[in-house]
Amino acid sequence: MGAKVKKVVSRSTLLIAATIAILAMTTAKAETPLMRMDIPFAFLAGEHTLPAGNYWVRVDTDFRFLELRPADGTGAQRVALAGGQFAVKKVSETNGFLRFRRYGDIYALEGAYGANSGYGLNAKPSKTEIEVAKAHPEGGAEIEVTPAR
Numbered sequence: 001m002g003a004k005v006k007k008v009v010s011r012s013t014l015l016i017a018a019t020i021a022i023l024a025m026t027t028a029k030a031e032t033p034l035m036r037m038d039i040p041f042a043f044l045a046g047e048h049t050l051p052a053g054n055y056w057v058r059v060d061t062d063f064r065f066l067e068l069r070p071a072d073g074t075g076a077q078r079v080a081l082a083g084g085q086f087a088v089k090k091v092s093e094t095n096g097f098l099r100f101r102r103y104g105d106i107y108a109l110e111g112a113y114g115a116n117s118g119y120g121l122n123a124k125p126s127k128t129e130i131e132v133a134k135a136h137p138e139g140g141a142e143i144e145v146t147p148a149r
Helices: 003-030 091-095 127-135
Strands: 035-039 043-045 048-050 053-060 065-070 077-087 097-103 106-113 119-123 141-145
Touching: 035 141, 043 127, 053 106, 077 106, 097 127, 106 127
Parallel strands: 043 106
Antiparallel strands: 035 053, 043 048, 053 065, 065 077, 077 119, 097 106, 097 141, 106 119
């Protein structure tokens, strides 16, 4: 084999290996576990108010967002997750959960723990939630919703 042929074969092999690596990373991300959540109350998620109901939920700890897809197939919402992390406290949390803060009859998404992710992330509070929190200086109760069985 000539030097030019070896160089072309070497570059082709490198390109194929890089493509396989990128596809493997994309496939791994696509397999992020979905959780089916039955959320029994309307809630603030980012700047949106979402109705009570069944949702497919995916927590992306790498890119720090939470995706909420209503089970009825209507539009999905993405909520930015902040840098604050919280660790697993008990074994049941390995199934994942959503954490809400209740201010009177208003619920706001506070954080999310993805199934088998090792830690949870806090949601960035929306302007609406900040205003609601100001109106409730006593704070709010924490509520956790775990995946439906």
